[in-house]
Amino acid sequence: MIEIDIHKRLHGAHGEMNLDVTLEIQKGEFIALMGESGSGKTTLLRVLAGLENAEGDINVEDVVWLGDQKKLPPQQREIGFIFQDYALFDHMNVEENLLFVNDDKALAQRLLEMTELSRLSHRNVKGISGGQKQRVSLCRALMKQPKLLLMDEPLSALDPKMRIKLQDEILKLHKTFGITTIMVSHDTDASYHLADRILVLDHGKIIADGTPEEILCKTSTVTYTLLV
Numbered sequence: 001m002i003e004i005d006i007h008k009r010l011h012g013a014h015g016e017m018n019l020d021v022t023l024e025i026q027k028g029e030f031i032a033l034m035g036e037s038g039s040g041k042t043t044l045l046r047v048l049a050g051l052e053n054a055e056g057d058i059n060v061e062d063v064v065w066l067g068d069q070k071k072l073p074p075q076q077r078e079i080g081f082i083f084q085d086y087a088l089f090d091h092m093n094v095e096e097n098l099l100f101v102n103d104d105k106a107l108a109q110r111l112l113e114m115t116e117l118s119r120l121s122h123r124n125v126k127g128i129s130g131g132q133k134q135r136v137s138l139c140r141a142l143m144k145q146p147k148l149l150l151m152d153e154p155l156s157a158l159d160p161k162m163r164i165k166l167q168d169e170i171l172k173l174h175k176t177f178g179i180t181t182i183m184v185s186h187d188t189d190a191s192y193h194l195a196d197r198i199l200v201l202d203h204g205k206i207i208a209d210g211t212p213e214e215i216l217c218k219t220s221t222v223t224y225t226l227l228v
């Protein structure tokens with residue numbers, strides 16, 4: 001289980017606000033973090049990753065990541081982080097990007113097979129599409145077998161076809177490895193299909209927490225809208 005109780009003063013475009021998040025996450029849960037622009041979603045992920053300071057406590061499976069007098073550095077947190085802009089090493093090929101994390105060749109091959117990237121494993125990442133780059137980022141994040149996978153709008157730079165493909169890959173990998181996941185997303189349809197639980201952040205506070213059925217309303221056969 002992951003226990004979070006964090007507090008941070010934010011300087012927003014519309015003045016000061018406090019990020020106050022108290023939350024328990026069960027092992028293996030897939031959470032979609034939604035909310036308006038500037039509500040604090042990215043900051044929350046960055047605090048969890050140790051990239052931003054905050055007051056409070058973070059305990060991950062009984063390991064203290066943040067607490068009284070203690071702040072575990074990002075590299076010691078068992079975390080995978082996927083950004084909107086891929087953040088791959090451009091001078092390396094696909095496989096090298098994975099093996100940079102650790103040298104488990106069998107795991108790299110398995111992940112590349114699962115995401116249908118095997119035939120690109122020796123291709124330089126500069127020469128592959130955005131959707132393929134994001135699949136490489138996903139594989140690279142899983143090379144660490146992290147306790148927590150954080151994704152900051154992983155689908156938003158992709159065209160609709162690629163978005164659906166990546167969504168399927170994310171779901172497949174989540175089901176296989178069962179890694180506790182938090183995905184920031186503005187995409188209600190992707191959140192509906194991927195998440196077990198949706199959290200809505202507003203001005204730094206969680207204003208809704210429930211299943212996709214409780215938080216999203218189906219407005220057509222394929223489109224969902226936030227109820228809050």
Ligand SMILES: Nc1ncnc2c1ncn2[C@@H]1O[C@H](COP(=O)(O)OP(=O)(O)OP(=O)(O)O)[C@@H](O)[C@H]1O
Binds near residue numbers: 010011
């Ligand atoms: N380190 C920081 N210290 C203080 N304030 C910050 C810090 N980082 C971000 N902020 C402010 O906190 C607010 C929330 O930013 P954040 O990027 O977390 O929002 P968001 O919900 O992810 O928005 P978006 O959906 O547009 O990406 C912003 O107004 C930002 O200026």
